[in-house]
Ligand SMILES: NC(=O)c1ccc[n+]([C@@H]2O[C@H](COP(=O)([O-])OP(=O)(O)OC[C@H]3O[C@@H](n4cnc5c(N)ncnc54)[C@H](O)[C@@H]3O)[C@@H](O)[C@H]2O)c1
């Protein structure tokens with residue numbers, strides 16, 4: 001590995017590495033590839049079944065000159081479920097990052113088998129090849145492994161609900177609390193928890209060098225799809241894309257079960273800074289599980305809907321709807337077996353101590369840049385789709 005001129009947090013030179021990034025064509029992968037190309041000399045073997053979100057990194061845009069990062073990024077279209085090329089790509093790499101997963105809640109209770117296979121079974125060979133070949137692994141888990149907060153089981157009027165010990169989620173002390181088996185929502189969280197335990201055990205018993213990332217609602221441009229435009233008309237993406245779709249179509253935002261659940265949202269670009277620190281500081285990141293979120297950006301889903309409505313009106317110049325939201329039951333919206341995390345505030349002690357990282361962007365600012373992107377990218381296409389539907 002050649003030196004890069006960059007230094008790590010302890011002042012040691014960082015060597016250029018080859019990174020096998022599985023799921024590189026998704027939302028997080030596309031931002032991570034962009035960052036690695038723009039700011040580092042590392043090479044990326046980008047593995048995915050789709051490449052639309054990283055097209056701009058793989059080939060010059062129409063009429064443009066060659067790409068500044070040349071051939072440092074290579075796309076390998078393969079499905080890790082059933083492709084023998086995976087092991088070879090892992091062997092060629094210094095670091096493996098696994099992002100591949102089914103990770104939209106609408107799938108957890110309606111396609112629980114695919115969800116469990118994708119998040120546990122399909123990740124097994126990746127862990128095995130890393131362990132057998134002595135390769136470092138950064139695996140993407142989720143804040144959903146915490147499930148529900150302890151506080152949610154206390155009486156509604158209990159003063160203990162105000163005590164952070166009952167709701168702040170900490171990597172090494174918080175329990176993982178899921179609903180019953182009939183609540184298939186938890187198939188995802190449970191599969192992610194088991195793969196975390198397996199990776200941890202590979203570290204303990206076989207010396208696998210690993211880092212586990214638990215993202216807390218990372219959002220930004222290129223997240224999921226807009227139904228009927230760049231994804232299926234009946235598809236249900238995560239909340240940012242659902243609400244963006246409603247705003248683009250001038251229809252009320254749907255609040256599931258009153259929109260009382262709470263989330264902390266973090267701007268994808270802040271979160272990617274944390275991942276780059278993990279990549280380039282293995283001695284500080286190995287053996288760690290990291291929460292990556294923004295505890296200062298907490299809102300209820302209802303408040304998120306209200307803020308997105310205001311921000312969208314500002315960036316689009318269109319007046320907000322008179323009735324901006326409507327209530328819908330979770331059964332109607334997601335079907336049988338849905339359940340929800342009540343509240344998600346990440347404890348930041350470990351990532352602060354190990355990597356000195358903190359998020360920067362406020363919720364308003366991150367929504368402003370994201371909705372500007374959504375409006376610029378989709379408004380015209382949505383308008384055309386609506387007028388076509390009216391004409392036919
Ligand atoms: N976005 C978030 O806030 C968030 C939060 C918690 C956890 N995560 C985790 O981070 C990871 C990435 O999330 P994302 O938001 O970028 O999701 P995403 O769906 O945009 O990206 C996942 C990518 O993996 C690819 N993939 C899935 N199965 C594959 C297979 N068998 N072979 C090859 N490629 C495959 C998909 O095509 C997709 O491009 C996931 O593991 C997810 O569980 C994300």
Ligand SMILES: O=C(O)[C@H]1O[C@H](OP(=O)(O)OP(=O)(O)OC[C@H]2O[C@@H](n3ccc(=O)[nH]c3=O)[C@H](O)[C@@H]2O)[C@H](O)[C@@H](O)[C@@H]1O
Nearest residue numbers: 103105142143215216217218238239242254255256261301
């Ligand atoms: O992003 C994360 O950190 C994790 O959480 C997400 O789960 P969740 O936050 O429940 O999923 P969203 O689709 O973003 O929904 C957030 C909340 O908004 C609500 N919602 C969603 C969509 C909608 O149109 N209306 C609405 O009220 C949901 O019921 C939920 O309470 C997903 O499971 C994963 O992407 C990820 O692992």
